[in-house]
Amino acid sequence: xxxxxxxxxxxxxxxxxxxxxxxxxxxxxxxxxxxxxxxxxxxxxxxxxxxxxxxxxxxxxxxxxxxxxxxxxxxxxxxxxxxxxxxxxxxxxxxxxxxxxxxxxxxxxxxxxxxxxxxxxxxxxxxxxxxxxxxxxxxxxxxxx
Amino acid sequence: xxxxxxxxxxxxxxxxxxxxxxxxxxxxxxxxxxxxxxxxxxxxxxxxxxxxxxxxxxxxxxxxxxxxxxxxxxxxxxxxxxxxxxxxxxxxxxxxxxxxxxxxxxxxxxxxxxxxxxxxxxxxxxxxxxxxxxxxxxxxxxxxx
DNA sequence: ATAATAAAAGATATTTTTATCTTTTATTAT
DNA sequence: ATAATAAAAGATAAAAATATCTTTTATTAT
Ligand code: FES
Ligand code: FES
Numbered sequence: 001x002x003x004x005x006x007x008x009x010x011x012x013x014x015x016x017x018x019x020x021x022x023x024x025x026x027x028x029x030x031x032x033x034x035x036x037x038x039x040x041x042x043x044x045x046x047x048x049x050x051x052x053x054x055x056x057x058x059x060x061x062x063x064x065x066x067x068x069x070x071x072x073x074x075x076x077x078x079x080x081x082x083x084x085x086x087x088x089x090x091x092x093x094x095x096x097x098x099x100x101x102x103x104x105x106x107x108x109x110x111x112x113x114x115x116x117x118x119x120x121x122x123x124x125x126x127x128x129x130x131x132x133x134x135x136x137x138x139x140x141x142x143x144x145x
Numbered sequence: 146x147x148x149x150x151x152x153x154x155x156x157x158x159x160x161x162x163x164x165x166x167x168x169x170x171x172x173x174x175x176x177x178x179x180x181x182x183x184x185x186x187x188x189x190x191x192x193x194x195x196x197x198x199x200x201x202x203x204x205x206x207x208x209x210x211x212x213x214x215x216x217x218x219x220x221x222x223x224x225x226x227x228x229x230x231x232x233x234x235x236x237x238x239x240x241x242x243x244x245x246x247x248x249x250x251x252x253x254x255x256x257x258x259x260x261x262x263x264x265x266x267x268x269x270x271x272x273x274x275x276x277x278x279x280x281x282x283x284x285x286x287x288x289x290x
Numbered sequence: 291a292t293a294a295t296a297a298a299a300g301a302t303a304t305t306t307t308t309a310t311c312t313t314t315t316a317t318t319a320t
Numbered sequence: 321a322t323a324a325t326a327a328a329a330g331a332t333a334a335a336a337a338t339a340t341c342t343t344t345t346a347t348t349a350t
Contacts, residue, residue: 001150001231001337002238006308009242016253029326043309049328062317063325086146093147097154099290108161108277108286112268119264123257132253141253145244151338174296188339194298207347208295 003120008085011047013037013143015081018057018067019074019133027066037143047085054084069129078132079124091121148265153230156192158182158288160226163202163212164219164278172211182288192230199229214274223277224269236266 004012017036021028030048034041048067052059056076059067082090094101095113103110135141149157162181166173175193179186193212197204201221204212227235239246240258248255280286 001146002234002242003148003240004242005146006242012254013241013252031326040309042311045327046309046329052327059327060317061315061325061327063319065317065326067327089147095148096158096288097147097149097151098287105287105290106285107158107288108281109157109268110286112272116261116264116268119261123254123261127257136253140251141255142243142250143241143252145250172296176296185339187341190297191299191339197297204297205347206295206297206345208349210296210347212297 003090004082005086007043007047008082010037010039010044011051011081011085012078013039014044014048015051015057015069015078015129016133016136017143019069019129020136022068023137025068027060027064027068029066033067038145051081051084056081056084074130074133075128077125077128079121081129082124091117091124148235149227150231152188152192153227155182155184155189156196156226156230157223158184159189159193160196160202160214160223160274161278161281162288164214164274165281167213168282170213172205172209172213174211178212183290196226196229201226201229219275219278220273222270222273224266226274227269236262236269 002009014033014037017033018028021032021036030041030045033039033048034044037044048057048059051057052067055073057067057069057073059065079091092101094107095109095117096107098105098107101107101110101114107113136143147154159178159182162178163173166177166181175186175190178184178193179189182189193202193204196202197212200218202212202214202218204210224236237246239252240254240262241252243250243252246252246255246259252258281288
């Protein structure tokens with residue numbers, strides 16, 4: 001386990017992939033996405049169902065259907081994807097697992113940890129999916145292996 | 146799930162607790178530790194067995210036995226506890242879950258994420274357990290609730 | 291030696307996360 | 321209308337993480 005759950009890792013990779021692959025206005029199917037980000041197809045389907053319900057991505061059934069994102073979706077911060085899957089713990093939780101983090105009853109890690117949490121929050125809140133994707137579009141960054 | 150697994154959270158809390166409670170040279174039993182850090186007793190026993198084997202803490206069986214730490218144990222960085230339980234993923238792993246993080250094949254998060262990873266590493270490597278515990282000894286920080 | 295103590299070790303159970311497979315529903319093209 | 325397509329939904333399974341309970345071993349005090 002890293003910072004994010006595996007489910008959340010798949011979610012972020014798929015969102016980047018969809019954004020990248022549908023910039024031409026077309027849609028992309030689950031099979032292609034799961035191949036492109038190296039994830040189990042049916043598990044990813046569940047994740048995308050959830051992201052779709054939460055309006056992180058859009059979907060269309062039937063022939064020529066698939067997943068895509070509109071302008072508003074692309075402008076959302078990556079934080080929204082993380083919140084949709086892993087919840088808010090990474091943004092507000094105690095590093096030692098105390099039931100809530102507070103200045104009044106801080107754990108030994110608190111002073112150092114809150115700074116790190118702020119940096120993570122900043123990274124995820126202040127950059128849009130679109131933005132993270134710029135280098136991917138330029139072929140500089142990768143989503144596989 | 147936060148940054149660390151629940152097991153790792155218990156491990157860190159227990160190490161702080163033991164360090165704090167045995168500074169007078171006495172030992173502390175599992176029951177007292179689990180009460181003190183609010184963790185399941187038998188689960189914590191397993192964790193401490195593992196930490197003991199890896200020489201993060203010391204233990205003694207029989208009457209007046211229990212867990213304690215020597216000077217060398219206290220001087221170890223908290224990173225050693227994390228490595229002993231959660232492994233090295235948090236220190237070196239890719240934020241998006243790619244099988245390895247690299248400058249040559251970076252993911253879209255890489256540039257931001259590596260800085261955060263460095264800060265986490267710094268926090269865990271550069272401060273000893275003893276050090277983190279100073280405020281606990283002064284009654285400023287907490288391990289419960 | 292014996293009994294009491296406390297961790298170590300072993301076995302089992304529960305819960306959560308991750309993964310797979312099948313059926314249904316909506317949409318499109320013929 | 322019908323067949324083909326693709327996501328949604330539902331059901332089930334496997335694996336990993338977390339939790340509990342029992343037995344064994346080492347140590348100490350009597
Ligand atoms: S109380 Fe633990 S991080 Fe704030
Ligand atoms: S490649 Fe993803 S964090 Fe470095």
